[in-house]
Amino acid sequence: MRATIALRNAARTPLIRFVGKRSVPQAVDHSPRVHPASPTGALPDSFATYRVKAQQHGPLGRAQFSGAIGGQSGASLGPVRPQTGAFFDRTDLPPRFSRLPWSEAEIEAVETGGASMFA
Template identity: 80%
Template structure:
């Protein structure tokens, strides 16, 4: 007997039981309204007007995009040098700040999920 074929023929009954009859609203008001937590309390004139003023990780308008760092290539910005006492990578730090080598006991503890520490 093929179990998958037998399971397809069985009527599926949902596990959730809803109380009462389902009612769909007759009319839904889709007119734009100001959010209750809006600082200004007014709606924008249009979506285009909103995008001109909106800021999310920088300006959204194309004219302002070309006048910022994002409008230029990284090469045109020139070389980037670390200031005195600043480092870009951990490998540039003095050896006292480097990573310590793993001991055999630590490697064994990681490979066994810590069980070797208690055995």
């Protein structure tokens, strides 16, 4: 007899056991309440007023901060160029900083997981 067939045919019983009958509360209060650790102790009037004052990596309201970051599209800002001495990509660096070509021995070592170095 195979163990997998015996295990598959056995009835599954959960390891956790609950005491008593399941009961669902009849009335649950879902009305909004102020969090106990709230600094203001009051709920916002609406989500729109909350969003105007909220900050998430900077202000979320657009009307007050039209000239700030995010107030204009990226295309309207013009081309982006690195400062003098700074580079965005490794291929822009001088040739002395370019990647060296792989030798056949290094390729062989990588393909064999290093075993060819000790053979």
